[in-house]
Amino acid sequence: MDTGRLQRLRDTIEPVEFSRPEEEIIRRYEKLYTGAVNDVLREMCLVNHALPPEIVPLRDEMVLAGFAFTIRSAADPTLVGELELRVKMLDELRPNMVCVWNANGHDNASHWGGVMTRASRKRGVRGAIIDGGIRDTKDILEQGFPIWYRYRTSNGALSRCKITHYQAPVAIEGVIVKPGDLILFSGFGAGLTWCTTFMRW
Numbered sequence: 001m002d003t004g005r006l007q008r009l010r011d012t013i014e015p016v017e018f019s020r021p022e023e024e025i026i027r028r029y030e031k032l033y034t035g036a037v038n039d040v041l042r043e044m045c046l047v048n049h050a051l052p053p054e055i056v057p058l059r060d061e062m063v064l065a066g067f068a069f070t071i072r073s074a075a076d077p078t079l080v081g082e083l084e085l086r087v088k089m090l091d092e093l094r095p096n097m098v099c100v101w102n103a104n105g106h107d108n109a110s111h112w113g114g115v116m117t118r119a120s121r122k123r124g125v126r127g128a129i130i131d132g133g134i135r136d137t138k139d140i141l142e143q144g145f146p147i148w149y150r151y152r153t154s155n156g157a158l159s160r161c162k163i164t165h166y167q168a169p170v171a172i173e174g175v176i177v178k179p180g181d182l183i184l185f186s187g188f189g190a191g192l193t194w195c196t197t198f199m200r201w
Helices: 004-012 021-028 036-042 084-092 114-122 137-142
Strands: 063-075 097-102 110-112 127-134 147-152 160-168 170-172 175-177 182-186 189-194
Touching: 021 063, 021 175, 021 182, 036 084, 036 182, 063 127, 084 147, 084 160, 097 170, 110 147, 114 127, 114 137, 127 182
Parallel strands: 063 097, 097 127, 110 127, 127 147
Antiparallel strands: 063 160, 063 182, 170 175, 182 189
């Protein structure tokens, strides 16, 4: 096995500069049907870019496009360093990002709620994809924040899970998402993610 090549494919995060403003790219993609985009990706031989159907929108009419800000967490009963890391992570959020949270399986915790929504919106984040749990759904809806999730629970995250990495590649049921990947989700179609290096303008 060529482990060097595999490492480059998995670990490398290539910065991409677009010839058009991010806002224009996002507006264009929010008008598209995810099935049509998926078909185009297939024509490019990119066939593993749809996130699992178990990740669903809080409301069917929600639409979301933006650039991935990845977060990874794992079950952990301890609290040491968690709040400090969350503050540091929030400070790195930027406009037009979409938070993509991989919780590494069902850990009986809500990874996103009203407080995270408020903090993210303040920084210009467009929405969130949570491969895990959410709570405070009324608060999230009142803030007009597009969000997709795997399950709901009233359990808070503290003492149940901890963030292990952010802005690093994550895998959600075999779909690899890297920081900066273009994300497109629609309540009426499957969620898609693909590497921005393929999107030349």
